[in-house]
Amino acid sequence: MRPLRLLPFALSAALCSPSARAELQQPGSLLVFPLADARAGSTSVLSLTNVNPALASTIRVEVVHIANCLQFNRDYSLPASDMLSVTLSQTMPTGGQGFLYVFAKDLNGRAISYDHLIGSILMVDGVAGIDMDIPAVTFDSPLAEGALTDLDGDGIRDLNGTEYAQVAGELMFPRFLGQSAGYASELVLVNLTGGSAFTASVNILVANDDRDVFSTQYSFNCWSRVRLASISSIFNNSFLLGTGHNPAENVLGREAGWFRVNGTSASSSAKQLTDPAILAVLIEPGAYSNASLPYGRGLQNNGDLYPTSVNGDPTPVFPGSGDVFLPPGGLLLGN
Numbered sequence: 001m002r003p004l005r006l007l008p009f010a011l012s013a014a015l016c017s018p019s020a021r022a023e024l025q026q027p028g029s030l031l032v033f034p035l036a037d038a039r040a041g042s043t044s045v046l047s048l049t050n051v052n053p054a055l056a057s058t059i060r061v062e063v064v065h066i067a068n069c070l071q072f073n074r075d076y077s078l079p080a081s082d083m084l085s086v087t088l089s090q091t092m093p094t095g096g097q098g099f100l101y102v103f104a105k106d107l108n109g110r111a112i113s114y115d116h117l118i119g120s121i122l123m124v125d126g127v128a129g130i131d132m133d134i135p136a137v138t139f140d141s142p143l144a145e146g147a148l149t150d151l152d153g154d155g156i157r158d159l160n161g162t163e164y165a166q167v168a169g170e171l172m173f174p175r176f177l178g179q180s181a182g183y184a185s186e187l188v189l190v191n192l193t194g195g196s197a198f199t200a201s202v203n204i205l206v207a208n209d210d211r212d213v214f215s216t217q218y219s220f221n222c223w224s225r226v227r228l229a230s231i232s233s234i235f236n237n238s239f240l241l242g243t244g245h246n247p248a249e250n251v252l253g254r255e256a257g258w259f260r261v262n263g264t265s266a267s268s269s270a271k272q273l274t275d276p277a278i279l280a281v282l283i284e285p286g287a288y289s290n291a292s293l294p295y296g297r298g299l300q301n302n303g304d305l306y307p308t309s310v311n312g313d314p315t316p317v318f319p320g321s322g323d324v325f326l327p328p329g330g331l332l333l334g335n
Contacts, residue, residue, distance in 0.1 A: 028138030034281045036100035038088035044123040052080040052116035060105040067096035069196040069222040111149045113141035139164040152315040159303030167277035167303040168296025171261040178237025178255040179229040186283040189224045193276030194266040195307030206259045209249045270310040277303035
């Protein structure tokens with residue numbers, strides 16, 4: 001089976017400069033992989049590279065695998081200009097799937113600013129018949145190189161623009177194809193506000209190929225991998241054919257559209273937070289060999305990796321970007 005190519009649709013979280021720029025991923029101090037699969041029948045290889053040209057520099061990296069909302073940690077040494085490849089069965093021997101993040105540490109085990117990490121996960125899923133290579137979403141640090149990043153001393157990696165770069169406020173996928181029994185795409189969602197004890201809700205705007213807009217919602221606990229058709233029938237090819245679509249436009253004999261994702265709330269048994277930070281990746285069926293990260297717009301300063309308390313991050317969380325998500329004239333359609 002040929003490798004599944006991941007289109008380089010980079011999130012803007014690590015690209016915060018207001019000046020003109022090329023939207024390419026940059027090395028960071030912290031890497032997040034929205035999909036990490038260590039289930040039986042799936043072989044996934046995590047590759048990490050330290051691109052620092054200063055050969056005398058050696059750091060440690062901590063690999064944190066979140067599966068079934070539980071956390072598993074491994075530490076590795078990573079000298080400058082060296083790379084490391086390990087299977088996810090080594091980082092999480094109990095199996096399962098979820099997401100994974102990696103951050104730089106000094107030789108004393110303290111999280112530091114070190115914008116020299118790049119990485120990807122190569123996943124061969126024998127169950128779903130999918131091969132794909134997923135790059136990390138990178139987060140740089142605004143602090144001086146080598147500075148300790150845990151400024152509030154809570155042991156949590158804060159994606160707030162002070163410890164590490166912020167998360168994109170809104171996620172935009174430029175394309176999906178109409179869903180059916182023979183064509184089932186999946187959306188992977190990661191909640192980065194609150195932590196493992198929080199259930200996040202997202203608003204999803206779906207547009208057909210003639211600018212008709214429909215809305216649906218979806219809720220999940222910390223991480224989810226779900227078929228688009230299970231989120232809402234508005235992703236189905238049969239539904240799109242019944243809208244005011246452009247009959248001259250189709251892809252592989254299917255209707256096409258695009259969609260946006262924005263967090264609305266995250267709640268636990270003790271606390272509710274608004275406008276949570278979300279990461280996502282879209283997986284297409286294996287026969288069509290495609291998966292993509294979204295584009296990002298705006299910024300959220302309330303992302304955290306990764307509280308376990310029902311109260312979330314014990315230090316104050318600033319409000320999110322407060323994006324107004326429903327457009328004028330948008331239609332609201334239930335699941």
